[in-house]
Amino acid sequence: xxxxxxxxxxxxxxxxxxxxxxxxxxxxxxxxxxxxxxxxxxxxxxxxxxxxxxxxxxxxxxxxxxxxxxxxxxxxxxxxxxxxxxxxxxxxxxxxxxxxxxxxxxxxxxxxxxxxxxxxxxxxxxxxxxxxxxxxxxxxxxxxxxxxxxxxxxxxxxxxxxxxxxxxxxxxxxxxxxxxxxxxxxxxxxxxxxxxxxxxxxxxxxxxxxxxxxxxxxxxxxxxxxxxxxxxxxxxxxxxxxxxxxxxxxxxxxxxxxxxxxxxxxxxxxxxxxxxxxxxxxxxxxxxxxxxxxxxxxxxxxxxxxxx
Amino acid sequence: xxxxxxxxxxxxxxxxxxxxxxxxxxxxxxxxxxxxxxxxxxxxxxxxxxxxxxxxxxxxxxxxxxxxxxxxxxxxxxxxxxxxxxxxxxxxxxxxxxxxxxxxxxxxxxxxxxxxxxxxxxxxxxxxxxxxxxxxxxxxxxxxxxxxxxxxxxxxxxxxxxxxxxxxxxxxxxxxxxxxxxxxxxxxxxxxxxxxxxxxxxxxxxxxxxxxxxxxxxxxxxxxxxxxxxxxxxxxxxxxxxxxxxxxxxxxxxxxxxxxxxxxxxxxxxxxxxxxxxxxxxxxxxxxxxxxxxxxxxxxxxxxxxxx
Numbered sequence: 276x277x278x279x280x281x282x283x284x285x286x287x288x289x290x291x292x293x294x295x296x297x298x299x300x301x302x303x304x305x306x307x308x309x310x311x312x313x314x315x316x317x318x319x320x321x322x323x324x325x326x327x328x329x330x331x332x333x334x335x336x337x338x339x340x341x342x343x344x345x346x347x348x349x350x351x352x353x354x355x356x357x358x359x360x361x362x363x364x365x366x367x368x369x370x371x372x373x374x375x376x377x378x379x380x381x382x383x384x385x386x387x388x389x390x391x392x393x394x395x396x397x398x399x400x401x402x403x404x405x406x407x408x409x410x411x412x413x414x415x416x417x418x419x420x421x422x423x424x425x426x427x428x429x430x431x432x433x434x435x436x437x438x439x440x441x442x443x444x445x446x447x448x449x450x451x452x453x454x455x456x457x458x459x460x461x462x463x464x465x466x467x468x469x470x471x472x473x474x475x476x477x478x479x480x481x482x483x484x485x486x487x488x489x490x491x492x493x494x495x496x497x498x499x500x501x502x503x504x505x506x507x508x509x510x511x512x513x514x515x516x517x518x519x520x521x522x523x524x525x526x527x528x529x530x531x532x533x534x535x536x537x538x539x540x541x542x543x544x545x546x547x548x549x550x551x552x553x554x555x556x557x558x559x560x561x562x563x564x565x566x567x568x569x570x571x572x573x574x575x576x577x578x579x580x581x582x583x
Numbered sequence: 584x585x586x587x588x589x590x591x592x593x594x595x596x597x598x599x600x601x602x603x604x605x606x607x608x609x610x611x612x613x614x615x616x617x618x619x620x621x622x623x624x625x626x627x628x629x630x631x632x633x634x635x636x637x638x639x640x641x642x643x644x645x646x647x648x649x650x651x652x653x654x655x656x657x658x659x660x661x662x663x664x665x666x667x668x669x670x671x672x673x674x675x676x677x678x679x680x681x682x683x684x685x686x687x688x689x690x691x692x693x694x695x696x697x698x699x700x701x702x703x704x705x706x707x708x709x710x711x712x713x714x715x716x717x718x719x720x721x722x723x724x725x726x727x728x729x730x731x732x733x734x735x736x737x738x739x740x741x742x743x744x745x746x747x748x749x750x751x752x753x754x755x756x757x758x759x760x761x762x763x764x765x766x767x768x769x770x771x772x773x774x775x776x777x778x779x780x781x782x783x784x785x786x787x788x789x790x791x792x793x794x795x796x797x798x799x800x801x802x803x804x805x806x807x808x809x810x811x812x813x814x815x816x817x818x819x820x821x822x823x824x825x826x827x828x829x830x831x832x833x834x835x836x837x838x839x840x841x842x843x844x845x846x847x848x849x850x851x852x853x854x855x856x857x858x859x860x861x862x863x864x865x866x867x868x869x870x871x872x873x874x875x876x877x878x879x880x881x882x883x884x885x886x887x888x889x890x891x
Contacts, residue, residue: 355739358678358732362670366728370666407713409731411738416731420674423717423724424666430719431663 277301278497279339279381281326281372282346283319284310286449286456287387287441290490291343292319298494305335306346312448312578327364329371333379341383341497342376344369351392352538354414361413369421373428383435385496386425388418390440390506390547391481401512401548404440404504411542422504429502437496439489442508442547446486446567447574458483458518462572465526466579475537477516480544482508485562485570495556508547509560518564525569585609586805587647587689589634589680590654591627592618594757594764595695595749598798599651600627606802613643614654620756620886634676641683649691649805650684652677655722659700660846662722669721677729681736691743693804694733696726698748698814698855699789709790709820709856712748712812719850730812737810745804747797750816750855754794754875755882766791766826770880773834774887783845785824788852790816793870793878803864816855817868826872833877 278295282288283304289312295302296318303320315321324331326346336342348364369386376384392415394406410416425436449459461471484507492507513521523530552558562570586603590596591612597620603610604626611628623629632639634654644650656672677694684692700723702714718724733744757767769779792815800815821829831838860866870878 355735358682359675362675362678366674367667367670370670374666405715408716409734411735413732413735416728416735419731420724420728423727424721426717427663427719427721427724 276340276498277303277338279303279305279335279342281305281332281342281344284308284321285345287444287486287489287493288345289313289448290446290486291345291493292316294490294494298498300494303335303339305332310448311450326368326372329368329375332372333375336376336379336381339379339381341385342381343385343493343497344372345387349414351389351412351414354412354417358413361417366417366420370424373424373434376428376434377432383437383497384425385437385439385493386421387493388422388438388440388504389415390442390508391542391545393419393422393440394545396542397545400544401546402506403548404506404551435500435502437499437502438504439492439496439507440504440547441489442482442484442506442545444484444486444489446571449486449571457515458522458568458571459575461519461522462526462568462575463579465522465530466575471519471530471532472535473515473519473532474535475515476534477519477532478514478543479537480512480514480546482510482512482546483518483564483567484509484560485567488560488562492552492556492558495558499556501555503555505552505555506547506549507552508549509564510547510549512544512546513564521565521568522572525565525572584648585611585646587611587613587643587650589613589640589650589652591651592616592629593653595752595794595797595801596653597621597756598754598794599653599801600624602798602802606806608802611643611647613640619758634680635672637676637679637683640680641687644684644687644689647687647689649693650689651693651801651805652680653695657722657725659697659720659722662720662725666721669725674725674728678732681732681742684736684742685740691745691805692733693745693747693801694729695801696730696746696748696812697723698750698816699850699853701727701730701748702853704850705853708852709854710814711856712814712859743808743810745807745810746812747800747804747815748812748855749797750790750792750814750853752792752794752797754879757794757879765823766830766876766879767883769827769830770834770876770883771887773830773838774883779827779838779840780843781823781827781840782843783823784842785827785840786822786851787845788820788822788854790818790820790854791826791872791875792817792868793875796868796870800860800864800866803866807864809863811863813860813863814855814857815860816857817872818855818857820852820854821872829873829876830880833873833880
């Protein structure tokens with residue numbers, strides 16, 4: 276089938292594109308910028324544009340069977356600084372997108388939501404998809420609202436929609452700006468011989484999913500004749516201290532994090548139950564944290580030599 | 584205490600103002616328009632303005648202890664026609680309001696949400712506050728998002744907030760435009776000797792709460808040292824056919840509704856469980872449907888003679 280990937284030049288998007296091509300699909304990418312770490316792929320059709328430009332997105336939908344929406348103008352750590360920009364940039368843009376979708380050929384949408392923020396402070400461990408949604412960041416609130424508009428679109432207009440509530444993705448091609456993804460951030464800093472920083476005492480537990488596993492799930496969700504909401508995690512948790520330890524074992528040498536005060540939007544522990552995706556899609560994560568960190572470190576070292 | 588009522592000139596707002604005054608509070612009202620059915624009250628301070636005018640709302644908050652937010656720029660039946668206007672007019676305005684609230688004297692907010700839309704199609708009967716939120720109208724989705732921003736404000740900035748998920752309010756001073764509230768709409772039409780219309784076969788069940796009971800709950804919620812989310816219903820359901828029958832018994836004469844096709848956003852049955860509000864606030868509804876319809880009919884007849 277022909278698939279349009281909105282945000283297809285980002286960290287996760289670039290891997291989704293790879294997996295789509297590997298699975299024999301035709302790929303069109305809509306993104307604001309080209310990929311950061313590799314040149315454009317010859318077999319992919321790229322369209323440069325903003326998520327807010329609904330008319331151009333509608334043009335990009337021409338002949339497309341399925342849409343994978345990975346774009347976000349905000350990140351959890353900063354969304355509370357300007358919730359209105361979050362609402363405008365993500366919620367309103369996506370609601371406009373859904374409206375034009377009705378008169379397009381697209382019958383399926385896969386949307387990347389956020390398992391780390393939509394549940395708020397979890398009251399169960401692990402967290403299933405039926406856990407109440409009590410987000411405490413604008414990022415999470417907007418994700419929930421978009422999930423609800425997708426569900427409404429399914430109920431009222433028959434759109435097939437899959438929401439993937441991703442945990443913490445990491446892996447090659449994760450950016451090094453330091454605002455999202457502690458594994459990538461730590462490895463980039465170590466590769467540049469800079470100190471790494473930990474917010475809080477290292478006891479915060481997260482569910483780290485390798486981007487290959489997540490990208491494969493996105494493609495399987497687009498292919499499957501199914502609607503619904505699925506957690507997308509590794510199935511197990513790791514504390515920040517354990518991550519630092521694994522990084523230390525991989526990188527070797529002296530890795531001493533600088534501890535900083537915790538942040539009030541950091542939830543103590545989020546580990547996602549992924550049984551629903553296993554059952555419905557036959558999907559399972561395959562890459563362990565140690566393997567994934569080793570692979571990512573390998574990529575960071577090769578890349579830092581080229582980009583400085 | 585001094586209370587600011589946003590939307591205090593509307594149907595529900597006018598009764599909230601009455602109950603606040605009766606309870607000895609000082610009342611300031613912020614609304615776009617004056618009340619429709621009575622002149623301004625001399626003991627109330629009125630400020631004319633729009634929900635989107637955050638600077639003016641901030642001025643109106645001066646010296647205020649508690650805020651009751653009843654304003655909505657949309658109604659369930661029409662919100663899906665323009666979801667972006669719904670998001671802009673209600674969600675963004677309220678998020679802006681919450682931001683300026685932080686630097687005001689207001690320590691408490693009561694927000695009127697919608698028990699008829701936030702749950703979507705209920706899977707339990709009656710519906711408790713822990714029922715999953717799967718709205719299928721933009722109105723309900725925006726209400727959920729506002730509830731989430733209120734909860735976040737409580738968690739991160741210590742605001743005391745009460746969300747009241749109202750069922751279907753009815754009673755004197757309900758408008759006669761016919762877009763909201765079937766009891767008021769039917770009675771107004773009958774008073775004008777016009778035929779009444781029923782969407783669907785009359786089997787749809789709703790939970791009708793008299794506006795006096797709801798207004799009293801708003802005031803008790805503002806007074807109580809409490810945060811949380813509460814259903815605000817009558818505790819029992821009535822089908823549209825039963826409502827028509829009660830109206831027939833009250834009005835007398837020939838009441839023959841014209842049946843029209845059902846609407847795709849109409850949920851078949853919503854009856855709210857109100858135990859949480861009973862327990863936490865010692866509140867209970869006191870006015871039966873038959874009493875309430877009789878009182879409303881009395882008011883409509885007196886009013887139609889004056890307004891034509």
